[in-house]
Amino acid sequence: MNRTRVDWVAVRTIVGRDIRAVRRSKAITLPMILVPTVLLILLPMAIGVLARNAPTSQVENALGSSLVQGIAQPILSLPERERLVVLVLGYLLSPLLLVIPLMVSAVLAADAFAGEKERRTLEVVLHLPISDRDLFLAKVLTALLPAVAITWLGSALYAVVCNVVAWPVMHRVFVPFAQFGVVVVWLAPAVALLALGLLVIVSSRARTTQEANQLGGAVILPLIFVAAAQSSALMLLPPLGVTAVGFVVWALALALLWFNSRRFTRDRLAAAG
Amino acid sequence: MTAAIRTEGLTRGFRSGLAVDGLTFELEAGQVLALLGPNGAGKTTTVRLLDGVLLPHAGRSLVLGLDPAVDGDAIRRRTGVLTENAGLDDRLTSRENLLYVARLRGFTRSAATRRVDELLERFGMADRRDDLTGGFSTGQRKRVALARALLHDPELLFLDEPTSGLDPAGTRDVIALIDQLAAEGRTVVLATHFLGEAGRLADRMAVLHKGRLRAFGAPDELAAQLWSGVGAELDFGAAADAATVAALADVPGVRSVHPHGDGARLVLDDREVLPRAVAAAVGRGLAVYGAATRRPTLEDVYFAIERRIAEEEGEIATDGFTARLAEVAS
Numbered sequence: 001m002n003r004t005r006v007d008w009v010a011v012r013t014i015v016g017r018d019i020r021a022v023r024r025s026k027a028i029t030l031p032m033i034l035v036p037t038v039l040l041i042l043l044p045m046a047i048g049v050l051a052r053n054a055p056t057s058q059v060e061n062a063l064g065s066s067l068v069q070g071i072a073q074p075i076l077s078l079p080e081r082e083r084l085v086v087l088v089l090g091y092l093l094s095p096l097l098l099v100i101p102l103m104v105s106a107v108l109a110a111d112a113f114a115g116e117k118e119r120r121t122l123e124v125v126l127h128l129p130i131s132d133r134d135l136f137l138a139k140v141l142t143a144l145l146p147a148v149a150i151t152w153l154g155s156a157l158y159a160v161v162c163n164v165v166a167w168p169v170m171h172r173v174f175v176p177f178a179q180f181g182v183v184v185v186w187l188a189p190a191v192a193l194l195a196l197g198l199l200v201i202v203s204s205r206a207r208t209t210q211e212a213n214q215l216g217g218a219v220i221l222p223l224i225f226v227a228a229a230q231s232s233a234l235m236l237l238p239p240l241g242v243t244a245v246g247f248v249v250w251a252l253a254l255a256l257l258w259f260n261s262r263r264f265t266r267d268r269l270a271a272a273g
Numbered sequence: 274m275t276a277a278i279r280t281e282g283l284t285r286g287f288r289s290g291l292a293v294d295g296l297t298f299e300l301e302a303g304q305v306l307a308l309l310g311p312n313g314a315g316k317t318t319t320v321r322l323l324d325g326v327l328l329p330h331a332g333r334s335l336v337l338g339l340d341p342a343v344d345g346d347a348i349r350r351r352t353g354v355l356t357e358n359a360g361l362d363d364r365l366t367s368r369e370n371l372l373y374v375a376r377l378r379g380f381t382r383s384a385a386t387r388r389v390d391e392l393l394e395r396f397g398m399a400d401r402r403d404d405l406t407g408g409f410s411t412g413q414r415k416r417v418a419l420a421r422a423l424l425h426d427p428e429l430l431f432l433d434e435p436t437s438g439l440d441p442a443g444t445r446d447v448i449a450l451i452d453q454l455a456a457e458g459r460t461v462v463l464a465t466h467f468l469g470e471a472g473r474l475a476d477r478m479a480v481l482h483k484g485r486l487r488a489f490g491a492p493d494e495l496a497a498q499l500w501s502g503v504g505a506e507l508d509f510g511a512a513a514d515a516a517t518v519a520a521l522a523d524v525p526g527v528r529s530v531h532p533h534g535d536g537a538r539l540v541l542d543d544r545e546v547l548p549r550a551v552a553a554a555v556g557r558g559l560a561v562y563g564a565a566t567r568r569p570t571l572e573d574v575y576f577a578i579e580r581r582i583a584e585e586e587g588e589i590a591t592d593g594f595t596a597r598l599a600e601v602a603s
Contacts, residue, residue, distance in 0.1 A: 013376040021364040024405075124360035124421075126326045127431075128377045129349040266345070267328045270321055271287060 006137065010130045014138035019146065022111060031107055032146070036100050036154040041161050044093050048165035051088045085169050089162045091235045094180055097155050099224055101147045101192030106213070106220045108143035109199035113269065114212035126266055136264045140196050140257065147192040155184040178239040187234075187242065190249040195220055197256030204264065205272050275338075277302040277429055277460035278323060282332030285318055292318040294484040295332065300462070300477060302428075305455045307471035308464040309575055310481035316464040317357075319481070320431045323462070324352055337429060350378070353427035357434045357464075359414035363407030367398055367417045370406060371424065378425045392420035411438030419447070429460045436470055448473060472571030480578045488578045496569040499577045502528050502540040505547050507554060508563035513537035517557060524553045541566075 022028050075083050075091075116122035125135070155176075162175040176184070198219045199212075206212035234242055276299045283296040293315045300306050308316045321327040323336050325345025334341060336348050361370045368389055375385035393399045396416040406414060415438055422430060435451065436444040448470050455461055455474065465471050471478065478495065480488040488495055507513075513521070513532040521530045521537060526546030531538045539550060544566045551564045569577075 010377050013373060017362075017365070017369070017373045020369070021362055024364040119362060120356075120358040121360050121362050123356045123358075124354075124374070126321075127324055127349060127352075127354040127356075128374065129346040129379075130377055131346060266326055270326050 004131065007130065007134050010134050011138045011141065014125075014130070014135070015142050015145065018112070018139075018142040022108065022142075022146070025111075028107055028111055032104050032150060035103050036150055039096050039099060040154040040158040043096075044089055044158060044161050045165055047093060048085065048089050048162060051084045052166060052169050054084055081169055082174075085166045086174060089166060090175060090177060090180070094158065094162075094175065095183065095235055097151060097158060097184065098188060098191055100151045100154050101188045102195050102220055102224050104147035104150050105143050105192045105195040106199055106216050108146060109139075109196055109203050110206075110209050110212035110216055111203075112139040112142060112200060113203040114206040114209045115203075117206075118208050122269070126270055132265050133261065135266075136200070136261050140193075140200055143196050143200070144189070144192055147196075148189045151188045151192070152184060155180075155188075179235045179237065179242050182239050182242040182246065183234065186246040187249060190246055190253050191223075193257065194249055194253035195223060197253055197260055201260045201264065204269050207272075275302050276300065276335070277304070278306075278334065278336050278462070280323075280332065280334040283319075283322055283329050283334050284331035285322055285327055285329050291484045293322060293329075293481075296484075296486050297332075298479060298486060298489045300460065302460050303455065303458045304476040305451070305461040305463060305474045307475035307478045307571065308462055308481065309466075309468070309471065309478060311579075313483075314481040315484040316481060317433065318484070320354070320433065320462065320464060324349060324354060324431060350425070351427055352429045352431060353422035353425065355415075355418055355422040355430070355432045355435055357437065359406075359411075359418035361406040361409075361414055361417055363405060365406065366403050367393060367406050367409070368402040370417060371421055374421050375424050380424075388424060389420075392423065393417075396420045412440055412443045415439055415443070415447075419450070423454075427459070429462070430454060431462045431464070433464045434466065435463065436465070436467055444470070468570075468572040468575055475571060478571060478574070480575060480582075482579075482582050487582050488574075492571045492574050493568070495574050495578070499574060499581075500540070500569065502542060503544050503546075504567040504569060505539045505541055505544075505550070506533070506563070506565055506567050507536040507539065507550065507561060509536040509554070509559050510562055511535060517554065517559060520553055520557055521550055524550050535562075538567075 075087050078086055113122065116125065130138075159175040159180075163170070163173050166174065199216050202215045202219060203212045206215055234245060237245070278298075278300040280296050280298055283293055284291065285293045296315075296319060308319065310316055318327065322329055323334060323341060325336075325341030325348050328342050337351055339348050341348050361367070365373070371389040371392065372385050375389055376382070380388060390399070390402070393402045396419060398413065398416055398420070401409070401413065406417060409417070415435070419435065422432070432451065436447050439447060451461055451463070451474055455476075461474070463471060463474060472492065476491060477489065478492050479486055490498075507521075509517070512534060513530070513536055518530045518532055518537065521527055521539060524546065526542040527550055528540040528542065541547060541550070547564060547566060551561055554561050
């Protein structure tokens with residue numbers, strides 16, 4: 001790694017070209033559209049309608065379950081008919097949006113290097129006058145920016161769907177709430193970056209996109225399980241607590257990225273091809 | 274003359290073993306070097322080392338006066354590379370593929386557009402500039418890739434199989450282009466299996482075998498090391514019979530005679546011997562339809578070196594089926 005200034009024109013050029021190429025690839029864009037559509041639009045719509053129409057006895061049962069015990073208190077302060085809707089859409093489903101940056105990052109990171117190798121375009125890039133550091137940065141941004149954009153767009157749509165579906169019960173906008181906002185704006189980009197810190201290196205070592213996806217899956221699936229399992233608890237924290245968790249994830253992600261950027265060289269990339 | 278490329282003991286290994294082993298040679302600016310060798314000989318690794326893509330495990334090199342291991346980006350600004358596979362992104366148009374590289378090579382947006390359009394016009398691809406390259410033929414892809422290699426007027430060109438996949442007219446055009454680039458004073462490193470085109474273009478040839486440089490020099494110099502004397506061919510309209518072979522062998526200055534196709538192949542002390550050989554044939558009442566000295570081609574030199582390597586290493590020579598069939602027959 002050299003210590004010269006980042007060549008932002010080169011970085012922008014690579015990011016722009018890669019995103020343009022990705023937009024024209026159905027194999028990449030379809031999962032990036034389908035998964036957020038199912039998780040952030042169809043699922044809340046269906047569950048929201050069920051929750052809205054659920055009989056009171058089911059509400060009581062749901063609030064009595066052990067999972068919900070911890071969060072029952074703030075929900076119990078709500079009018080009875082709002083409780084299940086807020087519980088399901090606000091606390092149980094909304095954290096699933098953290099799966100989106102992980103998934104989008106994984107798909108794009110696999111394409112970043114392994115995809116270039118498969119298309120035999122990587123050799124051309126390696127023979128261009130762009131530093132290893134700028135190339136690494138460009139590839140990370142190529143995956144990070146769409147991951148964050150899709151997460152933010154998906155979250156906005158999720159909020160709209162929740163409020164529309166719950167309107168007959170709530171008669172007010174209840175998503176986004178503070179924790180939701182912090183998770184979307186602060187934590188989701190950190191999660192995407194954390195995944196990329198791992199996956200860019202995996203992709204640079206893999207020979208094909210399929211190999212990168214398989215290796216990446218082994219790396220990313222545990223993260224997805226952790227995100228899905230722990231994120232409901234995340235919503236229990238006060239906004240400052242969620243912000244603190246975000247700081248930890250950002251620190252981890254940046255440390256991992258810095259460590260991997262030191263190990264990322266043209267030589268290794270070419271030798272792995 | 275300054276050296277465009279100078280290497281000393283350049284060595285690079287991978288897990289599978291040494292890909293380039295102790296490479297030492299010097300190429301002057303403006304020369305065309307044919308980098309020859311069978312698959313896996315180390316040609317691509319050599320190009321990658323010289324362009325600073327791979328780092329050497331031992332030895333060093335200077336390319337355009339700079340060390341690729343230290344000043345890779347500075348070297349890559351002044352070199353152009355045509356990879357064996359065109360390396361075009363099928364999801365982009367030919368224009369987008371070139372604009373991308375032009376911008377990375379420091380062209381402003383407007384300068385890049387001008388230069389790209391100019392080169393697409395020059396390579397006969399202007400009418401396909403907005404088409405996705407995924408639908409292009411091998412020849413069209415090669416032309417776009419050549420345009421990409423020349424975007425920034427490089428001083429040094431690495432061309433890996435520049436004519437593979439091209440039709441005869443395309444091949445002729447590319448050879449003329451390389452000839453022109455060399456005439457403009459550019460240094461060209463040509464890695465190829467097409468010995469005919471290499472022979473027409475190369476000032477120097479390097480033969481790699483299992484990563485080691487087994488021969489380097491001007492094709493004529495290497496030929497002189499391999500064979501003494503001057504080759505010649507006489508055309509009698511039919512292969513020379515034994516009596517004619519004997520008569521020709523008796524001419525002073527004729528070293529050897531072999532019947533061949535429509536006449537005989539001779540090795541002479543020098544070209545002055547040829548008229549005497551012709552006179553001897555005519556004296557025997559033979560019609561001589563043609564007589565010419567024959568310089569060994571780069572192809573002759575290459576295969577002679579390959580055979581020598583094969584003998585030294587106890588391998589089958591790599592000149593294809595001929596050597597294998599000969600071995601089976603013996």
